[in-house]
Amino acid sequence: MLALAEKGVGFDSHYLDLLNFDQHAPEYLAINRNGTIPAMVHGERVLVESTAIMEYVDAEFQGPELTPAEPGERWKMRWWMKYIDQYFAPSVSMIGWSVFVGPSVRARDPEDLNAAIERIPLPERRIAWRKAIYNTFSEQELAESRRRSIAGTLALERALSQSLWLAGAEYSLADINGFNLGYALPLSLPDIANDDNTPHLMQWLRRIYARPATQATWAMGRTSIANRIDYLSKE
Amino acid sequence: MYHLYHGEPNTLSLKVLMVLHETESAFESHWLDFSNPETWCAEPFSRSKHWNLGVEIGSPLLVDGALMVSDSTFIGYYIDERSQSPRLLPQDAYGRWQVSQWARFSAEVLTTAVHTLGCAKVAASTRQLETLRDACLALPQQEQRQQWRALIENEYPEDLLKDCERRICLAVERVDTALTNATWLAGATLSLADIDMFTGLRAARYLSGSAFDESRTPHLNDWWQRMQARPSLSAALAYSKTKKPELAFAPGPENSRWG
Numbered sequence: 001m002l003a004l005a006e007k008g009v010g011f012d013s014h015y016l017d018l019l020n021f022d023q024h025a026p027e028y029l030a031i032n033r034n035g036t037i038p039a040m041v042h043g044e045r046v047l048v049e050s051t052a053i054m055e056y057v058d059a060e061f062q063g064p065e066l067t068p069a070e071p072g073e074r075w076k077m078r079w080w081m082k083y084i085d086q087y088f089a090p091s092v093s094m095i096g097w098s099v100f101v102g103p104s105v106r107a108r109d110p111e112d113l114n115a116a117i118e119r120i121p122l123p124e125r126r127i128a129w130r131k132a133i134y135n136t137f138s139e140q141e142l143a144e145s146r147r148r149s150i151a152g153t154l155a156l157e158r159a160l161s162q163s164l165w166l167a168g169a170e171y172s173l174a175d176i177n178g179f180n181l182g183y184a185l186p187l188s189l190p191d192i193a194n195d196d197n198t199p200h201l202m203q204w205l206r207r208i209y210a211r212p213a214t215q216a217t218w219a220m221g222r223t224s225i226a227n228r229i230d231y232l233s234k235e
Numbered sequence: 236m237y238h239l240y241h242g243e244p245n246t247l248s249l250k251v252l253m254v255l256h257e258t259e260s261a262f263e264s265h266w267l268d269f270s271n272p273e274t275w276c277a278e279p280f281s282r283s284k285h286w287n288l289g290v291e292i293g294s295p296l297l298v299d300g301a302l303m304v305s306d307s308t309f310i311g312y313y314i315d316e317r318s319q320s321p322r323l324l325p326q327d328a329y330g331r332w333q334v335s336q337w338a339r340f341s342a343e344v345l346t347t348a349v350h351t352l353g354c355a356k357v358a359a360s361t362r363q364l365e366t367l368r369d370a371c372l373a374l375p376q377q378e379q380r381q382q383w384r385a386l387i388e389n390e391y392p393e394d395l396l397k398d399c400e401r402r403i404c405l406a407v408e409r410v411d412t413a414l415t416n417a418t419w420l421a422g423a424t425l426s427l428a429d430i431d432m433f434t435g436l437r438a439a440r441y442l443s444g445s446a447f448d449e450s451r452t453p454h455l456n457d458w459w460q461r462m463q464a465r466p467s468l469s470a471a472l473a474y475s476k477t478k479k480p481e482l483a484f485a486p487g488p489e490n491s492r493w494g
Contacts, residue, residue, distance in 0.1 A: 045329060052335035059328035071316040072302045078309045079285055086290045086343065090492055128493055141493070147377075155288060 001038075001220070002176045003054040005213035007063030011040075013220065019104050021116045035121045050180075051081050054173045066173045077167035080159075080174040088152035089181050091145035095188060097132035098142060106133055146189075153185050153193050153201065160200035171208075179208045183229050206232050237262035237314075240279055241295040242269030243483030244471045246349060247307040248295045250434040252471035254311040254427070258318040262297075264474055269293060269485045270362060272370040272383050279303065287376050291342065293350075293487045308338045311427045323430070325422035333421035337428035345406040345435040346488055348399035352442040353484025355391035361482070364389070382486035395490065403439045403446045407455065410436065414454035425465075433462040441481045 004011055016022040016037055024035045032039040032048050040047045042060070047053045058066040068074050105113065113133060120126045131137055137145075156178065159166055166174040182205055185193035195202050208214055209232035218226050239255065239262050241248035248269070255262050267274045279296060280286050286296055286305040297304040297313065304313050315323040325331055364387045371383040385391065410432055413420055420428040436459075440447055449456050462468065472480060 047332055049336065049339065052332050052339070055335055056328045056332040059331055071313050072299075072304075074316060075302075075304050075309050075313045076285075078312060079289065079306060082290050082306065082309070082342070083288065085339075094493060124491065131493060137493075144492075 001217045002179070002213055003057045003066060003173065005217045006066060006176070006211075007057060007061045009057065009061045009063065015222065019101065021119070024116065024119045024121070029121065033121060035119075035125065051085055051173075051177060054176065058173060066171070066176070068167050068170055068172055070168070073168040073170075073172075077172045077174040080166045081177045083152070083155070084174075084177050084181055087148065091148035091152065092181055092184065092188065094137060094145040095142065095149065096184070097128075098135060098137050102132045102135045106135070149185075149189060150192050153189060153198060156182065156204075157198040157201045160204045165204075175204070175208060179205065179214070183209070183232065186231065187228060209233065238265060238298040239263070239295060240265045240267055240298070241474070242267060242485065243477055243480040244474050245480045245483045246346065246353075246434060246438045247291065247293065247487065249437070249471055249480070250307045250430055251295050251297065251310050251314075252474060253430050253434065253465070253467045254314050254323060256467035256470040257323060257425070257430070257465070258314055258321075260314055260318055266474060266476055270358065270483065272367055272374055272379075275379065276370065276373050276375070281375075287379070291346075291488050292379055292382055293485055308342065308427070308431060311430065315427065323425065323427045325424075325426055327422070330422035330426070334426055334428045337420055337431055340406070340409070341431045341435050342488065343491060344402045345432070345439065347490045348402040348406075349435055349438045349442065350484065350487030351391060351490060352396065352399045352403075353438065354386045354486060355389070355396055356442055357482055358386055358484045359389045359391075378489060379486075382489065386486050399490075400443050400446065403436075403443045406432070406436060406439070407446050407452060410458070411452040411455040414458050419458075429458070429462065433459075438481065438484075 001013075016028065018037070022028060023032075023037045028039075029035055031041065031046060034048065036048060038048075038050055038053065040053050040056075042056075047056055055067070068077060117126055117129050117133070120129060156166075163169065165171050166178055182201065186202065186205070192198070193201060209218075209229065218229060221227075237255070237260060239251060241251060241264065243266075244252050252264075254260075269275075274280070275293070279298060283296060283303040283305060286294060286303065289305050291306045291308075294305045294307055295310065297310045299313075299317075304310050311323065315321045324334060367383065367387055371380055371387060374380045374383065410420065419425055420432060477483060
């Protein structure tokens with residue numbers, strides 16, 4: 001959504017409630033049989049996976065370039081997106097799922113929950129939901145996720161102390177990708193991600209939050225999560 | 236001119252060597268023993284923070300002047316975008332999206348399975364693992380040390396190995412299905428997606444022969460023959476020093492930690 005907003009591309013929004021398992025309902029599975037979100041339909045095409053969709057949006061539509069022109073900066077953009085998607089995000093989200101997603105749905109009828117889990121098409125996602133709902137993350141797993149979340153936070157801080165944006169001098173898809181994870185860091189790791197310890201990270205988050213595209217996108221949020229980011233509007 | 240620091244032409248190193256030859260890019264090869272963690276601690280890897288922090292543990296490294304480019308898939312993007320006549324990335328947005336999809340599937344599902352099985356079935360029985368312990372401790376990143384420790388202790392649980400076999404079967408099935416009505420995996424011509432999946436599956440074939448039932452994969456078989464016949468493959472395999480590159484496995488990218 002942020003990439004579409006930055007490019008100025010209009011779209012029809014179809015809101016799915018993750019905690020209500022809307023993404024595993026038959027009508028959504030008819031669009032994306034894997035039951036993962038987001039999915040974007042463009043003409044006859046169905047596109048999945050947020051990072052790959054962002055690259056598609058940037059290449060397909062007119063508007064400001066969100067991919068650097070220089071191959072070395074392009075490489076750095078892609079390197080950061082993979083680091084965020086495959087190293088940083090799974091650790092941050094494990095902590096988030098253990099304290100937020102699991103407790104939010106655990107109170108429901110056990111038989112309904114079990115049936116909802118069984119409807120999840122990908123075996124990997126079934127395992128992930130089971131672990132989150134029944135909170136079977138071990139202390140060791142959560143400690144490792146916290147260690148990795150801290151390592152990722154400090155890696156971001158180091159990179160942003162050397163250039164204004166993650167790939168170099170220009171705002172790119174890597175910054176959009178990083179913001180979607182990064183905005184939660186000062187809330188989930190307040191002792192690590194803060195103005196004293198990670199000033200470049202905090203300035204970067206504020207710069208992105210102030211962008212009109214970010215403001216417009218966040219205004220579409222329907223839960224209290226959208227409000228939790230208000231701290232970025234304050235110096 | 237590029238400098239490529241690579242290991243035996245198998246999996247990740249094979250992928251980059253094929254890309255360099257497909258794009259006719261000039262480079263100097265620096266063959267290194269990737270199956271020894273001392274290599275990982277030495278130049279030039281010790282100078283690249285991206286190589287050390289990267290998700291693709293054990294990636295080859297491309298040096299272009301002051302820039303050190305790591306992660307085999309993104310090295311491929313870089314080489315193609317820098318080449319005089321880019322040819323491995325589709326020009327249209329949808330073709331590029333397909334390449335991206337295959338790259339992520341390859342990285343998360345296939346490559347991790349191949350490196351795990353390769354270490355468990357081959358490397359664990361062919362190296363004097365005890366001698367690697369000190370060098371393993373000197374690796375700068377905990378994730379690197381964990382991957383090497385698994386090899387040295389031969390700690391590959393049976394359920395993990397079964398899941399790796401399952402993922403290789405999934406990759407075979409997915410490629411065969413994708414080729415039902417297409418000649419190549421992304422777009423109308425050979426792309427990074429074909430090289431990505433082929434180099435992973437080529438290594439997988441030595442590790443999990445039962446996953447490859449030719450009677451059930453007619454589309455994959457045809458593509459396989461075309462990939463085997465690429466001059467870039469024979470050129471890449473010529474960099475082998477052991478003459479058995481298909482048996483060269485070192486610790487690689489981590490398996491998913493949860494779901």
